[in-house]
Amino acid sequence: MAKPKIKPLDDRVVVEPMTAEETTAGGIVLPDSAQEKPQRGTIVAVGPGRLLDSGERGDLSVSVGDEIIFGKYGGNEIEVDGNEYKILRESDILAKVV
């Protein structure tokens, strides 16, 4: 899939959510829960990192291409060239699939 023409700010990432079929790939199922339903996706763009008090930017611990699990109710939806993406902050990412 082509990289979308958007560059996230701060510690945000752009994620392409998986379809329902893809989501169960590798035996991972994300059931509904009382708190928040997690989702899977692939990172397609990353921001420069959060601005620290020192003036430096903190490194992100995820990279383009990482498969991640994230909380459903975080972030904003956006559609580029017919593909749907989510813009998330790094803190909305629960785990990487390894």
Next chain:
Amino acid sequence: MAKPKIKPLDDRVVVEPMTAEETTAGGIVLPDSAQEKPQRGTIVAVGPGRLLDSGERGDLSVSVGDEIIFGKYGGNEIEVDGNEYKILRESDILAKVV
């Protein structure tokens, strides 16, 4: 478009929102979502940056002329010489269109 005669304070920017036709330019569509509907626009003025604890001001990561995607419910609307603008904080900006 002429630059509006206002200078934002702190880490605020002045944004000229795109019209509905412009918003789908480049294949980017911003659908409604449960959280917040993002919008597109062009930055026409930037503030001096947020005052850090050190007394310095942090550089903004956007510049005049940047096309951005921002959350709909942030910021304040203002009209200058018949043009509508929004005054946003940098943290309300989700991504740059590149």
Next chain:
Amino acid sequence: MAKPKIKPLDDRVVVEPMTAEETTAGGIVLPDSAQEKPQRGTIVAVGPGRLLDSGERGDLSVSVGDEIIFGKYGGNEIEVDGNEYKILRESDILAKVV
């Protein structure tokens, strides 16, 4: 207009709001919005600045005489010698008119 006999504390400023006619001067219109209706006014007194953790006071980025745009629902109203003013914190100021 004579300077009112009050000196704001901290990072507060005293603002003389514009009348409805003055508010549209220079082509600037401040429409109602879902968030907050901004207003225009002129700064007539400024405080010493916010006390920083270092014990110093941060410089204000506005001065007496500046025309500003500010959020309607911030601050306190006060009347001195028949003139109405608002006492605002600097963070309630959105932009300067330049």
Next chain:
Amino acid sequence: MAKPKIKPLDDRVVVEPMTAEETTAGGIVLPDSAQEKPQRGTIVAVGPGRLLDSGERGDLSVSVGDEIIFGKYGGNEIEVDGNEYKILRESDILAKVV
């Protein structure tokens, strides 16, 4: 008026509120507003200042004898020797009358 026999803690001050007649002295009127109705009064006792992270105490920017304008809904009422006072934090003070 005699100084009341109470010493405020931290960055608190003891204020003797003005009567309705006194409040309009000097042409200052404090109208009702949607936010908070300010009041006038005279400071009769001040605390040692807020404890900073450094262990020092920050100087108060008001002194005994200062006439101040403060938000109506802050502080606690107390009566000493038949006089009514308010105990406020410095941050509840909007401005000094100069």
Next chain:
Amino acid sequence: MAKPKIKPLDDRVVVEPMTAEETTAGGIVLPDSAQEKPQRGTIVAVGPGRLLDSGERGDLSVSVGDEIIFGKYGGNEIEVDGNEYKILRESDILAKVV
């Protein structure tokens, strides 16, 4: 009155509230107000002080024996040997009676 057999933690103090008769001693009356009704009492035990970020503990600005005025709705009630006390944080204390 004997010192109660309890030692408060952090910046807490143990206070013996005054009876209604004692409360008006010295001409101090604590009327009801819309915010919070203050009370008078005598400090009978003090904690070691709040732990600062430096690892040190901040000195309390009140001592055993001090008569204080405190907000009614702060703290916890406790009864030791038939006497009622309140355990308060120092920030719940408005002023000392001097």
Next chain:
Amino acid sequence: MAKPKIKPLDDRVVVEPMTAEETTAGGIVLPDSAQEKPQRGTIVAVGPGRLLDSGERGDLSVSVGDEIIFGKYGGNEIEVDGNEYKILRESDILAKVV
């Protein structure tokens, strides 16, 4: 009583609450109040202390064996080998019985 086989994290402690009869021992009675009903108990395990910004851990000011008074609505209940315990943070402890 045997020490329960659990080790609390951070600045948490494990407390064995007193029975109703024990609670009045030493003349200490904990009446109901509008705010929060305190309880008595004995500390049976302590955590390593809160992680400070420096990377060090802050010393706890209570130890195993201390009798304490704590707010009723803090903490979590747990039962080990038929005994009921509460897991509290140090900040939920009001005072030591000395």
Next chain:
Amino acid sequence: MAKPKIKPLDDRVVVEPMTAEETTAGGIVLPDSAQEKPQRGTIVAVGPGRLLDSGERGDLSVSVGDEIIFGKYGGNEIEVDGNEYKILRESDILAKVV
């Protein structure tokens, strides 16, 4: 049990909750309470630790294989290869079983 193919971020851990029978092993019972019902589980993966202001990451105080007690309402549920897990932050862990 095989380690799930997910790597938590930040100070998160992946926990395999115990079944009802396992939960009472070792005499530990976790009753319902008014606040929050704790649960037992085994840690199967740990994140790199929380990013400190210094740019370092704080060590986790739990490791893979630790049996822990955690609050029921924290974290997110996930299913990998037919096994259910919870992704928790370290602060949601109350205690280790030792």
